[in-house]
Amino acid sequence: MSAGRLLSVLLLLQSRGRVSARGLAAELGVSVRTAYRDVARLQAAGVPVYAEPGRGGGYQLLDGYRTRLTGMSEGEARALFLAGLPGAAADLGLAAEVAAARLKLLAALPTGLRDEATRTAAVFHLDAPGWYREPEETPHLLLFADAVLNGRVVDVRYRRWRAPQEVERRLRPYGLVLKSGVWYLVAAGESRIATYRVTQVLDAVPSDERFDRPPDFDLAAYWSSYLDDFRSRRFTGTATVRLSPRGRRRLPDNVPPEVVQAVDATATAVGDDGWVEAVIPTESTAHACGELLRLGIDVEVVAPAELRQAMAATVGALAGTYGLG
Template identity: 55%
Template structure:
């Protein structure tokens, strides 16, 4: 375990350059004390590394030094092929590049690892879009990706939900996220990070101007916080429902995860008829109605009255349509 960690430390310093003890500890999931001991061991082994104290200090290898400890284990070789996202790479215009890289990697591997890694593509496939939905048509995705990579400011005409529907924005593109078949651009606009759905970009111009990316920006952390804030912002109300045992058991197939989780947390003891009372977060009645209609006659809305009236009127209108 320790030998593997020392190799990982060496490769981290080689690929990232200077790193603080805290950064190494966080990445390797060890204590800072362990990092200090590892640095001493590497130095004693003749590895040309040095540390600098202070806020801007850290450990780094002597300029020009590169280790040859780049051999892959069986698991590492396999996961390199499993980690690839062929559909995402194709969307970004990198399909041929990914294929070429995989071919070069396969050629460089020993025969045993090459055979095992090759079987990954034969046995596992990632299909990102959700069931019964195609991915977005993203005419400007490649240009956006180039701007993200090269840190070029972009000016775009964008279609949004609120009025006015079309707006023009000049943004600094920080990253791209693929979520359930949809591409999202995370960008800084007017000193605030915002999220844009790439398929809603109507026109795009990439400026020659480059911007300085904030060095402490964490795309994964930002996206997770965005999702949590998005759910909190859209779920502004609550609804109380009675559910049959059958539909309660089938909630994961009928409703989104946030609603299922809330229903399970608030579920009452079954009544004499076996039905269960739950409380779930909701958006407006208009947005919530299609979701709750999936539950059919095995669900009853108790509150709020507005939502109960809304579904009552909808069902009555459907009955008139079919039965006159």
């Protein structure tokens, strides 16, 4: 049972007056039977919901009853959207607001729902950063958050991977995205909207210039499109490899999912010892060499010759280092 869904039922009844069970089900994406059960749970929690039978009937709250979510500041209201992301809220300087908003939300709920919400919060925890990596320092994050919320232009000096590595940009920040513990800024420059890793910003100075974010800009849709484009540009070549049974089992822990999927789709047996040959996507010779070397003797590069030679050269250099050359 979702405490969040029960609260949604309550707010729907409060805002619309009377809603049928079918209407509640359609709004919440659940079955009509589930909608009936949700209303029964609200009634059991002490919420005065009653049914109006007949054509045009439905559920509604007793006249004069309203759940009270008052007294929230602007910061606390924003923080509600980060209530499940305590780490992200702390990064944005909203940890205290999140705590206050959750307390006020709990205080506004009937006792039954309040207990259920507390139990839910006690058994779920989100830890966004990936393993084996320290959290990144983001000294300019609060500045960008302010610029996003207040439509302020920011002048930045940014370090990128291609030459020239350090560039200066005047940006109109449209939004911030937290991906696997890494913050990204989505902003409009002189000619296009682009994505900037916040830790790569060397300097950031807010200007007096203001801007209006386009009303039709959808941050989630942009990010989804950006990821699709990134994946399409990421892999620029292919390689043919042979893998032992153990090497194939170790793949998910050592290479991207796209490589694992490619092996599953193209693997053909070579001999009777369980080895397979497959075609995998590659980013570059150097990158593919580094990833495949993690598999040690459980992988052999067949082609292209450039990658095979890079693997051999690296293994030869290692042998020399350990006095085996």
